[in-house]
Amino acid sequence: MLKIILAIVVSIILVLLILKDKKKGIINYVFINQKTKKYHQKKCPYAKNLKSISFEAAIKEDYTPCKICNEEKN
Ligand SMILES: [Zn+2]
DSSP: OHHHHHHHHHHHHHHHHHHHHHHHHHHEEEETTTTTTEEOOTTTTGGOOOOOEEHHHHHHHTEEEEHHHHHHOO
16 A cells, blocks of 8 residues: 555656656747847847857846847747
């Protein structure tokens, strides 16, 4: 009986961990240009060869969207 309970608990924990990982995947990543202080969406032509960070981190560090990315957003 105890083994069954343990098995159930372990599977619940595993499911929770998988869900947590899926949430991580939803995080929006942007590409930042540290010289211009602009960030770019993945599909932006200026995003090439730039460092990627989370959108939230970019906002916190005062990055603003480039012209193209800003237009696509609206
Ligand atoms: Zn851009």
